[in-house]
Amino acid sequence: MSTQNYYVPDQSRFPIFIAFSLFLLVMGASSTINNLGNAESNSVYILYIGFACLFTTLFFWFRQVIQEHIAGLDSNQLKTSYVYGMAWFIFSEVMFFAAFFGALFYVRTFAVPWLAGEGEKGVGVAAIELWKGFESTWPVISTPDQGVSYELADKSMAWPGWGHALEWLPMWNTIVLLSSSVTVHFAHLGLKNGNKKQFNLFLGITVSLALIFVGLQAAEYYEAYAHYGLTLNSGIYGSTFFMLTGFHGFHVMMGGIMLAIMLARSVFAGHFEVHDHFGFEAASWYWHFVDVVWVMLFLFVYIL
Amino acid sequence: MSAVIENHHEDHHHGPAKGLSRWLYTTNHKDIGTLYLWFSFAMFLIGGAMAMVIRAELFQPGMQIIEPEFYNQMITLHGLIMIFGGVMPAFVGLANWLVPMMIGAPDMALPRMNNLSFWILPFAFFILLSSLFMEGGAPNFGWTFYAPLSTTYAPPSVTFFIFSVHIMGASSIMGAINIVVTIMNMRAPGVGLMKMPLFVWSWLITAYLLIAVMPVLAGAVTMMLMDIHFGTSFFNAAGGGDPVLFQHIFWFFGHPEVYIMILPAFGIVSHIIETFSRKQLFGYASMVWAMLSIAILSFVVWAHHMFTVGLPLAAELFFMWATMLIAVPTGVKVFNWIATMFRGSITFETPMLFAIAFVVLFTMGGFSGLMLAITPADFQYHDTYFVVAHFHYVLVPGAIFSIMAAVYYWIPKWTGNMYDERLGKLHFWLSFIGVNVTFFPQHFIGLAGMPRRVPDYALQFADWNMVSSVGAFLFGLSQVFFLFIVIKTVMGGKKATDQVWEGARGLEWTVASPAPYHTFTTPPKID
Numbered sequence: 001m002s003t004q005n006y007y008v009p010d011q012s013r014f015p016i017f018i019a020f021s022l023f024l025l026v027m028g029a030s031s032t033i034n035n036l037g038n039a040e041s042n043s044v045y046i047l048y049i050g051f052a053c054l055f056t057t058l059f060f061w062f063r064q065v066i067q068e069h070i071a072g073l074d075s076n077q078l079k080t081s082y083v084y085g086m087a088w089f090i091f092s093e094v095m096f097f098a099a100f101f102g103a104l105f106y107v108r109t110f111a112v113p114w115l116a117g118e119g120e121k122g123v124g125v126a127a128i129e130l131w132k133g134f135e136s137t138w139p140v141i142s143t144p145d146q147g148v149s150y151e152l153a154d155k156s157m158a159w160p161g162w163g164h165a166l167e168w169l170p171m172w173n174t175i176v177l178l179s180s181s182v183t184v185h186f187a188h189l190g191l192k193n194g195n196k197k198q199f200n201l202f203l204g205i206t207v208s209l210a211l212i213f214v215g216l217q218a219a220e221y222y223e224a225y226a227h228y229g230l231t232l233n234s235g236i237y238g239s240t241f242f243m244l245t246g247f248h249g250f251h252v253m254m255g256g257i258m259l260a261i262m263l264a265r266s267v268f269a270g271h272f273e274v275h276d277h278f279g280f281e282a283a284s285w286y287w288h289f290v291d292v293v294w295v296m297l298f299l300f301v302y303i304l
Numbered sequence: 305m306s307a308v309i310e311n312h313h314e315d316h317h318h319g320p321a322k323g324l325s326r327w328l329y330t331t332n333h334k335d336i337g338t339l340y341l342w343f344s345f346a347m348f349l350i351g352g353a354m355a356m357v358i359r360a361e362l363f364q365p366g367m368q369i370i371e372p373e374f375y376n377q378m379i380t381l382h383g384l385i386m387i388f389g390g391v392m393p394a395f396v397g398l399a400n401w402l403v404p405m406m407i408g409a410p411d412m413a414l415p416r417m418n419n420l421s422f423w424i425l426p427f428a429f430f431i432l433l434s435s436l437f438m439e440g441g442a443p444n445f446g447w448t449f450y451a452p453l454s455t456t457y458a459p460p461s462v463t464f465f466i467f468s469v470h471i472m473g474a475s476s477i478m479g480a481i482n483i484v485v486t487i488m489n490m491r492a493p494g495v496g497l498m499k500m501p502l503f504v505w506s507w508l509i510t511a512y513l514l515i516a517v518m519p520v521l522a523g524a525v526t527m528m529l530m531d532i533h534f535g536t537s538f539f540n541a542a543g544g545g546d547p548v549l550f551q552h553i554f555w556f557f558g559h560p561e562v563y564i565m566i567l568p569a570f571g572i573v574s575h576i577i578e579t580f581s582r583k584q585l586f587g588y589a590s591m592v593w594a595m596l597s598i599a600i601l602s603f604v605v606w607a608h609h610m611f612t613v614g615l616p617l618a619a620e621l622f623f624m625w626a627t628m629l630i631a632v633p634t635g636v637k638v639f640n641w642i643a644t645m646f647r648g649s650i651t652f653e654t655p656m657l658f659a660i661a662f663v664v665l666f667t668m669g670g671f672s673g674l675m676l677a678i679t680p681a682d683f684q685y686h687d688t689y690f691v692v693a694h695f696h697y698v699l700v701p702g703a704i705f706s707i708m709a710a711v712y713y714w715i716p717k718w719t720g721n722m723y724d725e726r727l728g729k730l731h732f733w734l735s736f737i738g739v740n741v742t743f744f745p746q747h748f749i750g751l752a753g754m755p756r757r758v759p760d761y762a763l764q765f766a767d768w769n770m771v772s773s774v775g776a777f778l779f780g781l782s783q784v785f786f787l788f789i790v791i792k793t794v795m796g797g798k799k800a801t802d803q804v805w806e807g808a809r810g811l812e813w814t815v816a817s818p819a820p821y822h823t824f825t826t827p828p829k830i831d
């Protein structure tokens with residue numbers, strides 16, 4: 001194929017296989033969730049089969065894309081398409097988190113104070129004594145209906161003050177994740193300078209830091225559930241806390257898996273060249289994105 | 305592995321594969337465009353059949369045909385299917401067919417992902433429609449699925465609804481990324497941004513809107529899922545949340561969404577009016593800027609859907625003025641279309657008839673939108689049939705007329721055959737009369753106070769409801785006629801020339817009719 005020609009791939013079975021896997025996955029997920037607590041339901045197996053089909057198809061699809069690339073079939077134009085595509089995918093992820101940050105902003109600024117009878121809109125609530133005894137605090141210690149409450153604010157996830165900063169788990173999470181953004185950058189520098197050893201070493205460190213982060217996050221969730229009584233059920237503070245940190249944690253795992261695959265490709269298959277490593281670069285962009293989301297979380301969920 | 309790669313060289317300039325696999329495994333933008341268009345047509349007829357059920361029940365006051373519970377499922381599914389299954393896939397299908405040809409590209413930028421975007425949709429709508437047969441019935445909370453109706457009081461099928469919206473959203477995001485990348489990266493040398501055909505511009509802006517708001521919708525349904533099944537309190541005041549929060553998030557998605565359904569129509573109509581007026585489009589640059597302004601403003605007007613929920617006064621004022629501001633760029637567009645026709649040598653082929661009807665009737669829908677934007681007035685109009693009349697005027701003779709115009713305009717290029725002009729005109733007049741008889745009386749019954757989403761109504765609304773139902777049956781039947789015309793054209797007809805229309809300009813009219821399976825294998829020369 002001459003470089004003047006455009007590149008159009010052959011027919012492919014992968015897309016419709018992915019669509020069918022997604023179908024199994026969401027059918028399985030929906031019926032599993034609808035049958036929670038029903039021990040006789042076996043819809044969870046549909047969910048498993050959906051996942052298995054999805055990952056298998058993705059593996060072969062990515063394998064083919066990599067093979068085509070190595071065989072020199074990709075034009076420079078296609079490579080640019082990948083770059084643009086990844087950038088806009090990350091933008092869509094930003095908007096997904098924006099929905100949850102927006103919800104956090106709304107409940108903190110408007111909903112909770114109004115429920116406690118503050119401001120122009122809270123007057124009506126106060127007048128009919130709808131949520132008697134509810135106080136507007138953040139974190140919300142007990143819910144407006146007084147149904148759920150958990151222990152005092154100093155034991156919640158909020159900022160404990162400078163004196164206790166180093167005993168505070170989120171601080172260590174921040175340190176771990178920020179360092180991992182730096183190490184992935186060192187890995188990238190190594191690759192650009194043709195130093196594969198540096199690349200593998202720093203990428204390995206990054207993946208380990210990702211693992212440590214997920215471990216710390218799991219410890220934090222355990223603390224919240226076991227000792228603070230802070231759960232998904234403990235009102236709006238628990239809702240926003242777990243959904244924001246939970247989706248972030250999920251994205252950390254995704255990014256970590258991406259980087260681990262890049263590490264495996266580099267170590268076992270010798271992939272990536274000085275001027276040709278967009279697979280890794282896309283994963284590192286994703287990693288920096290996850291890091292930025294964490295900084296926002298640290299600020300708006302934990303400190304403020 | 306090597307076999308796969310060698311095939312690339314051999315198959316490259318061949319025609320389509322034989323049999324069913326052509327459609328299942330295709331990476332060709334024209335095949336995928338065709339799939340999208342037929343899928344949306346099928347959904348249009350299914351959603352339309354639901355509208356017929358609704359209008360049949362509303363033909364007379366009192367409950368005649370269906371139960372109120374089923375009525376609620378019908379209005380919910382009608383809305384969801386027409387928006388996500390009818391209008392949006394039709395525009396994506398048109399983008400698939402036309403954008404690569406208009407910018408001189410060989411195909412979409414990411415052809416395999418393109419096929420994935422399409423094939424998710426039949427599965428997603430299979431799930432949504434299958435909810436009709438589930439315990440408790442289909443979703444019954446209206447297409448806007450407000451909490452707590454959709455959380456606390458929803459039937460169990462809401463979980464299936466949530467996940468089908470998730471994968472529809474994934475399909476839309478992938479489709480939109482593909483279109484953005486195609487337009488930004490695949491233009492033939494010489495096609496500068498301000499030389500792009502307006503349909504390409506309209507889709508570039510639409511795709512940005514899609515990438516920005518579909519994830520927000522995913523966030524909204526995820527919060528619903530968590531509230532329903534996992535005990536969170538996002539939309540529950542007893543836990544410190546707020547049902548109004550749902551409306552804010554939903555309409556932050558929902559308002560850009562309505563422009564997603566009209567911007568591509570702006571592009572289509574600009575092309576058709578230009579061609580049949582045999583003049584260059586008046587004010588190309590202002591058309592682009594108007595679309596950009598509309599798109600940007602669409603992010604700061606969402607709460608005009610919520611004037612009556614008890615917003616602070618400052619918010620009511622801000623959203624009122626911001627909304628009315630949108631009339632300015634929209635007015636620029638209407639002015640430009642009329643100025644293009646001014647002193648043109650106009651002929652009235654079917655696409656032009658639909659385009660002119662679009663300009664007139666969409667403008668009427670826009671004006672009733674302005675009335676609704678006025679906060680104090682909206683306190684009267686809110687949730688009445690006036691709102692129903694308003695959004696059907698912008699969506700049916702707006703978005704859907706533009707899609708029909710596009711089909712008549714480009715079908716000679718797609719099939720190589722001319723449609724039957726007499727039948728096309730008949731279809732136009734039946735649709736035009738049907739749509740106005742259906743929706744114009746709804747303004748009256750709305751202003752007189754009939755609420756929307758009711759299966760039964762007070763006696764004084766009976767006459768106009770009957771008129772509206774008769775119009776709806778006429779409109780519904782004439783779309784079956786449309787199906788007949790399309791099939792007839794695909795099967796045969798007078799052969800089309802390459803240029804098809806005397807006044808048609810643009811790259812897609814320089815290639816053969818029907819367009820070859822692979823249009824451009826090397827970049828075309830642009831002057």
